[in-house]
Amino acid sequence: METTKLTEERIKKYLEKGKRFDSRKLDEFREIVIEKNISKNAEGSARVKIGKTDVLVGVKMDVGVPYPDSQNKGNLIVSAELLPLSSPRFENGPPKFPAIELGRVIDRGIRESKFIELEKLCIKEGEKVWNIYIDIYSINDDGNLVDAAGLGAIIALKNSRIPKYDEKEEKVLFGEWTNKNIPLSKETPITITVHKIGKTFVIDPDKEEEDISETRVTMSTSDGVIFSMQKGDKCELEVEELYKILDLVEKTEREIFKKIAGFLE
Amino acid sequence: MTTKEYKRADGRKNNELRSPIKAEVGVIPNADGSAMFQIGKTIAIAAVYGPKKMHPQHLQDPEKATLRCNYSMLSFSVTERARPGHNRRSTEISKITEWALEPVLLIDKYTNSVVDVHINIIQADAGTRCAGINAAAMALAQAGIPMKELVSSVSVGKIDKTLVLDLDKYEDSEFDEGEGSTDIPITFTHSGKITHIQLDGKISSKQLKEAIELAREACKKIYEVQKKALKDSLGK
Numbered sequence: 001m002e003t004t005k006l007t008e009e010r011i012k013k014y015l016e017k018g019k020r021f022d023s024r025k026l027d028e029f030r031e032i033v034i035e036k037n038i039s040k041n042a043e044g045s046a047r048v049k050i051g052k053t054d055v056l057v058g059v060k061m062d063v064g065v066p067y068p069d070s071q072n073k074g075n076l077i078v079s080a081e082l083l084p085l086s087s088p089r090f091e092n093g094p095p096k097f098p099a100i101e102l103g104r105v106i107d108r109g110i111r112e113s114k115f116i117e118l119e120k121l122c123i124k125e126g127e128k129v130w131n132i133y134i135d136i137y138s139i140n141d142d143g144n145l146v147d148a149a150g151l152g153a154i155i156a157l158k159n160s161r162i163p164k165y166d167e168k169e170e171k172v173l174f175g176e177w178t179n180k181n182i183p184l185s186k187e188t189p190i191t192i193t194v195h196k197i198g199k200t201f202v203i204d205p206d207k208e209e210e211d212i213s214e215t216r217v218t219m220s221t222s223d224g225v226i227f228s229m230q231k232g233d234k235c236e237l238e239v240e241e242l243y244k245i246l247d248l249v250e251k252t253e254r255e256i257f258k259k260i261a262g263f264l265e
Numbered sequence: 266m267t268t269k270e271y272k273r274a275d276g277r278k279n280n281e282l283r284s285p286i287k288a289e290v291g292v293i294p295n296a297d298g299s300a301m302f303q304i305g306k307t308i309a310i311a312a313v314y315g316p317k318k319m320h321p322q323h324l325q326d327p328e329k330a331t332l333r334c335n336y337s338m339l340s341f342s343v344t345e346r347a348r349p350g351h352n353r354r355s356t357e358i359s360k361i362t363e364w365a366l367e368p369v370l371l372i373d374k375y376t377n378s379v380v381d382v383h384i385n386i387i388q389a390d391a392g393t394r395c396a397g398i399n400a401a402a403m404a405l406a407q408a409g410i411p412m413k414e415l416v417s418s419v420s421v422g423k424i425d426k427t428l429v430l431d432l433d434k435y436e437d438s439e440f441d442e443g444e445g446s447t448d449i450p451i452t453f454t455h456s457g458k459i460t461h462i463q464l465d466g467k468i469s470s471k472q473l474k475e476a477i478e479l480a481r482e483a484c485k486k487i488y489e490v491q492k493k494a495l496k497d498s499l500g501k
Contacts, residue, residue, distance in 0.1 A: 068345070069438075097360055100353050112465050217462070226473060229449075229464035234367035236458035239477060246470045 003211035011212060015200040022051075022206070027248060029204040029256065034151070034263050036159050041175065044160025044182070046263075048152040050204060052142035054086070057134065057152030059160045059182070062172050063123065064131040074121025074129045078107035080136035080149065087141040105230050106136065106149050106191065109220025113189035113227040116157065120183040123165070130162070132182065143210040146218055150191025151256075155263045157182055188264060189220040189227050190253045194245045196235065201245060203252055217242070219249045222257075271427040273436070279429045282419070282483055283307075288399070288490050290407050290498035298408025300494065302400035305433055306390035311400035313408040316378035330375035334362040336397055338386040358394045359384075365398050365418065365452040365461035371411035380410060391437035392420045395450050398461070403491050407498060415491055416460055417484040418452040421476045423468050428476055430483050449476055453484040 003011075011021065018026060030051030039045045042058040049055075064075060080103035082090040095103075110116060121130040134156065136149045160182045164173040195202045195213040202209060215235035220228040226246075231237070237245075277283070283305025293299035296312035303309075319325045336358040340349045362384065372380060382404065384397040395418035402416045422432040425443030429436065432448055440446045447466025454460060459477075468476070 097356060100356050101360070104353060104357055108465055112467065219464075224470060226464060226468050226470060227466065229462060231459070231462045232364065234364045234460075236368040236454060236460045238458055239481070242459055242462070242477070243474060246473065250470060 003208045007208060008212045011209060012198040015197055015202065020202075021208075026200060027203045027252060029252075030206070032151070032256075032259060034155060034260060036155060036263060042156075042160075043163060043177070044156045044158070046152045046155040046159065047139075048148045048155070050144055050148045051206060052140055053144055053148050053206075054139040055145060055148040055152050056137045056139055057149060057156045058137075059156045060133045060135070061160075061163055062131050062133075062174075063128055063165065063170075066122070066126060066129045070118070071126040072122045072129075073118040074116070075131045076107065076111055076116060076118065076134070077131060078110065078134045078136070078153070079103045080106065080138075082138045082141070082145075086138040090138070090141070101230075101232070102136065102146055102149060105146060105218055105228070106134070106153055108228040108230075109150060109189045109191050110134070110153060110157075113185075113187055113220060113222060115154065115185055115187065115189055117183040117185060128170075141207065143205045143207040144193065147191050147193055147204065150189075150220065151260060154188055154190070155260065157184060158264050187222045187225070188257070189222050190256055191218060191220050192249045192252050192256065193218040194248050196237070196241070201241075201248060203248065217245050217249075219246075221249060221253050223254070224250050271424040271429070273429065275433065279427060280479060280482070282431045282486060283433060286487070286490050288403060288494035290403050290494045296404070296408070298404040298406065298410070300400045300403035300407065302396050302403070302491075304392060304396055304399075304431065306388055307386070307392050307396045308388040309384060309386050309393060309396035309400045311382060311384045311397060311404040313380065313382050313401075313404045313410065315380040315408075316372065316375040316410070317381075319377055319379040324379075325377040327376055328373070330372035330378040330380055332363050332367045332370060332372065332380050332382065334359045334366070334382045334384065334401065336362055336384045336386075336394070338389060338393065342386045342389045358397070361394065361461055361463070362398055362401060365416060366401060366405065368458070368460045369402075369413045369416055369454055370405070371413060380405075380408075389434075391432050391434040392450070394418070395420050395452070398452055399487060399491060403495060406495055414455040415488060416452050416454050417487040417491060418450065418461065419480050419483045419487060420448055420450040421480040421483070422449060423447040423466065423472060423476065428472065428479060430479055449473070449480070451477065451480040451484075453481055455488055457481060
């Protein structure tokens with residue numbers, strides 16, 4: 001069920017007074033619940049719940065051939081699937097645009113921040129490198145899947161072990177792990193999305209709010225440094241409004257980082 | 266610590282667009298509107314068909330017309346042959362292009378219709394989505410689709426620590442020293458609103474604000490080129 005016009009008007013009226021249906025402030029996240037290692041067969045994994053939104057992220061690795069333009073680096077492959085199980089709006093079949101965008105936005109946040117030290121995942125230059133697959137699945141969509149997926153990805157990576165690799169046989173010993181983690185840098189990219197609804201700016205929308213969002217800007221940042229950004233949806237923004245969004249993201253990123261710091265050790 | 270400024274390989278100033286910048290309207294006779302936009306070595310063509318009835322019926326919007334963009338790179342537009350057809354990148358750029366253009370369109374009255382915008386990249390040297398948007402805006406205007414104003418698009422970037430306008434392929438994807446390369450494609454309406462922005466790289470919010478200002482000025486120049494091309498097409 002999409003959000004009705006009547007609900008939309010009511011939400012907007014509330015937002016103009018700085019209020020939301022669930023009594024949150026406009027720049028307040030819902031409760032974030034994180035669980036690590038939800039699949040013992042994954043190299044690393046995490047479940048992130050933001051309110052009723054629920055996302056699983058798993059990391060798997062195998063050995064492959066480097067891309068022509070990065071002969072001495074591991075390969076990063078991020079994909080997202082919006083499971084029909086997670087919403088009556090999602091259907092089986094080839095990925096549609098929202099799933100493609102979700103995967104690509106998370107990919108860029110991680111790639112551009114150089115969070116994964118891909119050059120340390122080269123086995124033999126030009127021939128053999130580690131592939132890192134980050135797979136995102138929605139379990140329940142109640143809005144803001146993207147920020148949940150971003151958190152899930154960095155937490156899953158932080159908790160990933162590299163599988164054993166038999167150099168003589170040239171094959172990965174799946175299901176056996178070394179005690180080495182995936183090499184990561186200290187700068188941890190956090191994904192934060194700001195939505196514009198009416199004249200207000202909202203963080204972490206639930207599904208109803210997300211439905212009536214006029215435009216959104218997703219950013220991946222760490223301590224005020226921006227690694228990636230994507231404006232979505234068809235509503236224009238004044239330059240001043242974009243600056244306001246920047247400030248809001250910077251502030252929120254610091255808060256969220258503090259909240260999840262315990263899972264990044 | 267070195268504070269060496271990045272020197273552009275092609276000798277451009279940091280706030281200088283590539284040349285040549287060429288625009289031509291009406292390049293595809295069959296289309297309701299069409300245009301070519303070239304900036305440096307990047308060439309895009311766009312064609313508009315519609316508004317026409319949307320098929321299949323379940324895709325129809327009873328409240329307004331649907332804008333449907335379709336961005337694609339020709340297989341020989343890049344040095345290593347691109348596989349023809351759609352991939353994740355082109356799917357995303359198609360959508361981004363819709364978002365960049367739709368805010369200026371007044372297509373509410375064409376209910377249950379679709380406006381198709383086809384964008385093909387003939388020659389790619391970075392900045393293809395921006396060139397495509399610039400061509401598409403002109404094509405929409407020529408097709409007589411009601412519009413509030415034009416949009417103009419440019420990419421601005423940071424090479425190591427230096428802000429530069431309109432990245433070429435080397436600056437966009439090959440430069441790899443210092444802080445590397447940050448690419449920020451932005452689309453402005455003529456009146457200065459942002460309809461599209463993306464960013465890949467690493468930049469502080471202070472420098473990002475400077476980059477946005479730089480893009481704003483450049484889009485004014487691109488607008489003049491688009492406007493001239495549209496005016497010239499009327500004489501034909």
